[in-house]
């Protein structure tokens with residue numbers, strides 16, 4: 515690809531970078547200036563194979579013409595339209611297209627701008643739903659250790675990654691957490707869903723007994739915990755959560771911000787795992803990462819409960835300036851069309867066994883202590899350097915970038931989630947380079 519080389523910015527100080535070691539980055543910047551299909555292009559003119567779909571979001575690969583053109587056209591036609599008491603056709607069209615691919619029973623879409631906002635929205639919808647039905651005592655929210663639900667106060671409170679929470683005070687009241695499902699001793703090197711750990715869902719019964727079901731509004735989990743390092747649900751675990759929540763009239767929220775839009779080889783994790791929640795939070799792959807947009811998908815029952823408000827009155831006092839904005843909606847429609855035309859969800863399912871084998875070929879490589887995978891997601895866990903956790907994986911990330919691959923790290927886990935268009939040769943390139951990297955670092 516011919517690159518229009520841009521001069522490197524001469525002052526990196528003003529941008530306070532998110533989830534980044536700012537001082538380290540600014541001392542040795544890793545700048546991306548172009549992208550196409552499976553590749554990024556760095557400011558120093560190198561091709562970087564994208565092992566992460568950006569940040570778990572560019573599921574169709576980069577700069578896809580249909581999406582690019584849809585955005586270009588829309589920005590010149592209707593740049594912005596409010597969604598409060600006004601509408602524009604694309605937001606309605608996209609909602610219908612999302613419902614088309616959602617699990618049966620899912621009937622409505624509430625737009626947000628990110629995964630974090632989707633989570634806040636879903637938590638509010640859950641509490642408000644019970645209130646709308648006259649069940650006014652249900653305010654508690656149950657999350658899970660190691661869960662990641664974005665960075666706003668609700669999501670942080672139900673989330674269970676200590677480093678994301680501990681700086682920010684007491685967080686929300688009325689939140690409790692189930693145990694995580696990370697069982698390295700029992701499940702090490704499992705291919706796909708682990709056998710052990712369904713019993714961990716019974717923990718919810720203990721929490722319900724402690725607080726009283728009549729105080730609990732919702733349970734939120736990622737069907738597969740991505741950000742904590744790719745922790746899969748043990749076989750039967752999600753089914754049990756569904757049974758228990760149903761039995762007690764508690765809503766089940768699946769945070770599908772990563773698992774949504776094909777990542778596991780089905781439209782959503784719900785379909786992949788065969789468990790339908792009451793609400794699903796999504797973002798990222800909805801617009802292929804091109805324009806910020808999120809969507810909370812709900813059952814008809816939840817929407818209908820709100821529609822009992824007096825006629826002519828606003829039923830839900832919630833929404834964002836950019837909820838369902840025309841450009842994002844155009845990007846969303848073009849993205850879902852691209853997924854469909856290229857059968858990318860099916861492709862992810864077809865490639866998953868090859869991906870699994872390639873990933874597990876790293877067993878026995880220096881410092882590797884576990885490998886996990888599902889759909890087109892993989893994690894390689896490294897033995898931490900004694901007294902210096904996260905350093906080894908970060909060194910692998912830096913070395914990988916130097917050698918032309920982009921992976922992500924969380925703790926001492928290397929996580930990968932390539933665009934669903936990845937070829938077998940590119941899987942070989944990604945895993946082969948990662949192997950060289952791991953062999954070459956201490």
Ligand SMILES: Cc1ncc(COP(=O)(O)O)c(C=O)c1O
Pocket residue numbers: 627628629630631633662663664665736740741769770771772797798
């Ligand atoms: C499961 C889950 N929920 C929520 C979020 C937050 O999304 P965003 O960064 O778009 O706010 C993420 C981001 O990775 C996520 O993985």
